[in-house]
Amino acid sequence: MKNGIGRAIGRREFLKASAAAGVAAFAMPAVKAFAAGGGVNFQTWSAAVDLVKSHAAAFEQATGLTVEYANSPWAQYRDAMVTKFVGAAPMDVMWVSDAWLPEWAEAGWISPIDEYESLMAYNSDAEAFCTDSMTYNGRQYGLTYYTDFMGFLYDADKLQEAGFSAPPSSWDEVVEQSLVMKEKGISDFPMMLAMAKESWLIEFMSAMVFSQGGRFTDDNGDSVMQDEKLGAQAALRWIVDAVNKHKIVSPGCVETGELSGLKAFASGNHAFALLPKYRLAMLNDPAQSQIAGRAKQALMPMGADGSHATVGWMRFHGMSAQAAADKARADNAAKLIEWFGGKSNGAYTFQKLLFLDIGAGFGVKPLFEDPAIREKYNSYADVEVIQQQQALARKKDVVTPWFGDWSETNGAAWQSAILGNISPADALRKSGEEWDELKSES
Amino acid sequence: MRSKPAGSSMAVSLRRHFNYEERTALLFIAPVMSVLGLVAVFPIAYSFYLSFFSIKLTRPNRTPFVWFDNYLDLFRDELFWTAVLRTVSFTLMSVTAITVLALLVALLLNETFRGRRLVSTVLLIPWAIPYVADALMWKWIYDSGYGALNGLLYQLDFIDKYMVWLGDQKKTLPLIANAFVWKEVPLATILLLVSLKSIPQDLYQAARVDGAPLMQRFFHITLPSMRTGFMLVIIYETMMAIRHFDLFFILTEGGPGTASHVLSWEIYVETFRNLSFGSGAAMSYLLALVTFALAYFIIRTLGRSV
Numbered sequence: 001m002k003n004g005i006g007r008a009i010g011r012r013e014f015l016k017a018s019a020a021a022g023v024a025a026f027a028m029p030a031v032k033a034f035a036a037g038g039g040v041n042f043q044t045w046s047a048a049v050d051l052v053k054s055h056a057a058a059f060e061q062a063t064g065l066t067v068e069y070a071n072s073p074w075a076q077y078r079d080a081m082v083t084k085f086v087g088a089a090p091m092d093v094m095w096v097s098d099a100w101l102p103e104w105a106e107a108g109w110i111s112p113i114d115e116y117e118s119l120m121a122y123n124s125d126a127e128a129f130c131t132d133s134m135t136y137n138g139r140q141y142g143l144t145y146y147t148d149f150m151g152f153l154y155d156a157d158k159l160q161e162a163g164f165s166a167p168p169s170s171w172d173e174v175v176e177q178s179l180v181m182k183e184k185g186i187s188d189f190p191m192m193l194a195m196a197k198e199s200w201l202i203e204f205m206s207a208m209v210f211s212q213g214g215r216f217t218d219d220n221g222d223s224v225m226q227d228e229k230l231g232a233q234a235a236l237r238w239i240v241d242a243v244n245k246h247k248i249v250s251p252g253c254v255e256t257g258e259l260s261g262l263k264a265f266a267s268g269n270h271a272f273a274l275l276p277k278y279r280l281a282m283l284n285d286p287a288q289s290q291i292a293g294r295a296k297q298a299l300m301p302m303g304a305d306g307s308h309a310t311v312g313w314m315r316f317h318g319m320s321a322q323a324a325a326d327k328a329r330a331d332n333a334a335k336l337i338e339w340f341g342g343k344s345n346g347a348y349t350f351q352k353l354l355f356l357d358i359g360a361g362f363g364v365k366p367l368f369e370d371p372a373i374r375e376k377y378n379s380y381a382d383v384e385v386i387q388q389q390q391a392l393a394r395k396k397d398v399v400t401p402w403f404g405d406w407s408e409t410n411g412a413a414w415q416s417a418i419l420g421n422i423s424p425a426d427a428l429r430k431s432g433e434e435w436d437e438l439k440s441e442s
Numbered sequence: 443m444r445s446k447p448a449g450s451s452m453a454v455s456l457r458r459h460f461n462y463e464e465r466t467a468l469l470f471i472a473p474v475m476s477v478l479g480l481v482a483v484f485p486i487a488y489s490f491y492l493s494f495f496s497i498k499l500t501r502p503n504r505t506p507f508v509w510f511d512n513y514l515d516l517f518r519d520e521l522f523w524t525a526v527l528r529t530v531s532f533t534l535m536s537v538t539a540i541t542v543l544a545l546l547v548a549l550l551l552n553e554t555f556r557g558r559r560l561v562s563t564v565l566l567i568p569w570a571i572p573y574v575a576d577a578l579m580w581k582w583i584y585d586s587g588y589g590a591l592n593g594l595l596y597q598l599d600f601i602d603k604y605m606v607w608l609g610d611q612k613k614t615l616p617l618i619a620n621a622f623v624w625k626e627v628p629l630a631t632i633l634l635l636v637s638l639k640s641i642p643q644d645l646y647q648a649a650r651v652d653g654a655p656l657m658q659r660f661f662h663i664t665l666p667s668m669r670t671g672f673m674l675v676i677i678y679e680t681m682m683a684i685r686h687f688d689l690f691f692i693l694t695e696g697g698p699g700t701a702s703h704v705l706s707w708e709i710y711v712e713t714f715r716n717l718s719f720g721s722g723a724a725m726s727y728l729l730a731l732v733t734f735a736l737a738y739f740i741i742r743t744l745g746r747s748v
Contacts, residue, residue, distance in 0.1 A: 086502060103500040104500070107501060196695065197695040251606045255586065256609075264587045269587060401500065408715070408716075409521075412696070412697065415698040415699040416700070418698075419699055421611075421699060
């Protein structure tokens with residue numbers, strides 16, 4: 001009779017078989033390529049597909065290797081990839097979000113790339129938070145694909161109308177300027193915050209927390225969010241007051257997602273907004289925005305004990321563990337990672353094209369000096385401010401294997417505090433307790 | 443002595459228990475039964491088996507057998523009980539509203555009046571709209587910044603500033619229930635209308651002869667005669683409401699706070715976001731058990747004299 005372990009193995013095998021069958025249709029071309037030798041299987045989500053294809057074709061021409069490229073929509077990407085990993089579908093290189101790095105690394109699905117000196121050499125050009133975001137337990141798992149950060153945006157006309165010559169540089173000034181705008185009837189809710197429970201929420205929270213000088217966790221990964229001085233209380237208290245006391249943020253912020261917030265800001269409802277920096281291009285496009293030409297970026301306002309810090313995020317090219325297990329396959333995968341995430345033909349071609357084509361941010365500093373990039377940035381934003389803010393970006397400090405489980409509780413706790421159901425201190429205590437429990441279970 | 447082949451003894455057994463026609467019928471339904479077994483029975487049984495393991499897909503090398511821990515952990519989880527409470531509230535609100543509204547519309551459509559066919563056709567539109575499209579439409583209607591509901595109320599001078607709808611936790615569940623009711627009323631109306639049409643007219647004529655007024659005829663003839671229709675509507679809509687997911691996913695993602703954190707949302711988060719298949723399966727089984735129990739209770743209560 002099978003014991004518990006025997007049953008578990010049987011089940012696992014079944015899961016693998018099911019997943020393998022599910023992805024067999026997609027995997028077959030890759031299998032053929034491997035059989036022929038010299039193939040690199042490349043999985044991405046469905047972004048910049050034509051650009052990826054043409055850059056992969058250039059890689060094939062330059063190296064003689066074959067690239068088997070497949071993509072799936074962003075919304076289903078994580079689930080699709082997990083299924084493929086469990087089913088041991090052939091994969092060499094894939095796009096990875098910083099949010100998934102710990103769970104994929106802990107599961108043994110992706111492998112560090114730091115043994116390739118040729119790849120590690122690019123770190124000197126990368127922003128610190130980019131390298132940090134690709135690092136887990138001291139090992140680096142990839143090279144940059146795209147990066148961005150949370151920006152503080154404002155409507156220059158509304159600011160001028162309210163009689164201010166410069167955007168707020170602190171959260172107190174945000175309150176002051178907003179109250180003047182309310183009084184003058186410029187905007188009912190001058191500040192736009194998107195606090196709906198969606199994947200963007202942690203980025204909004206982190207930007208607020210970092211700029212207030214707080215953190216969710218310390219360097220050991222222990223929760224400090226509940227700490228009155230070091231933690232996230234100042235940020236949450238500011239939001240709670242902004243909604244309930246000053247009434248400069250709509251109570252509807254708990255149902256406002258990033259996209260709805262963007263639309264509201266683009267339609268001229270607000271004077272200030274926290275939004276991903278790349279949204280500036282859309283906001284200053286007359287075909288898509290009613291505030292075109294007026295949407296500017298300022299450094300993130302700082303809290304009493306804070307700085308202009310913000311949160312940055314990273315999507316990168318990672319290598320699968322199955323590729324890493326085979327030296328020849330790993331070498332080919334490393335070449336593709338370098339071609340896309342590093343330099344090809346002596347330049348950061350892919351990242352430059354990605355920015356010029358779809359406006360995706362880059363994590364390598366030298367590209368800020370590229371005339372074509374400066375010209376493009378300056379057509380809708382101020383490249384100096386962008387560069388300055390990007391240098392102050394920090395990686396999220398909650399990205400762990402248990403991030404997903406914690407995020408649900410944390411999001412609900414912040415929303416409950418905003419709605420006045422519990423105090424900010426209690427909300428963060430609850431969030432911290434959940435973190436500690438999940439950490440101890442992991 | 444030579445033993446008979448297994449296939450041969452099976453054939454003999456089949457012949458003994460089934461006549462020729464039954465054997466032919468079995469032969470024809472066997473392929474369908476096999477497919478159903480593979481795609482329905484086996485997954486259901488297998489997911490029950492999985493509910494006894496601690497399976498997290500991102501932790502593939504650690505899947506211990508945990509007996510009933512997944513079930514017991516649920517009962518200790520405060521959030522689970524919040525989800526149960528929200529689910530019960532949503533179900534009660536929705537099923538009551540659907541039944542009452544469907545009855546009123548069915549009574550209306552049972553009368554003869556000009557434009558009845560047009561009204562019947564228009565009534566079916568919500569039913570024909572897929573739930574995802576329905577949810578996106580209501581999201582737009584309820585939006586606190588640019589929603590149609592605020593626009594309408596503001597223009598009619600019912601409100602002097604835009605209101606927060608889904609973001610107000612006191613309104614969240616009733617508003618989602620409203621979107622659910624809007625979509626479900628047409629089907630419930632059809633079911634009740636069929637029931638209404640089947641009431642013998644002799645009963646009404648006899649009541650009129652006896653001098654029974656309209657309300658008496660309604661309470662003593664119409665309502666009791668519709669018991670089967672009500673039973674169908676209540677069972678079906680209760681099942682739909684308990685396990686409903688789409689509106690919660692698109693409108694609120696369980697928020698704000700835990701205002702719309704229902705069981706189906708809890709199961710989704712546990713299974714597909716946290717990738718915890720063991721506890722997700724345990725929750726699903728509890729939900730199925732509750733649904734079956736409710737259906738049984740309703741059938742026993744309402745179906746007693748049907």
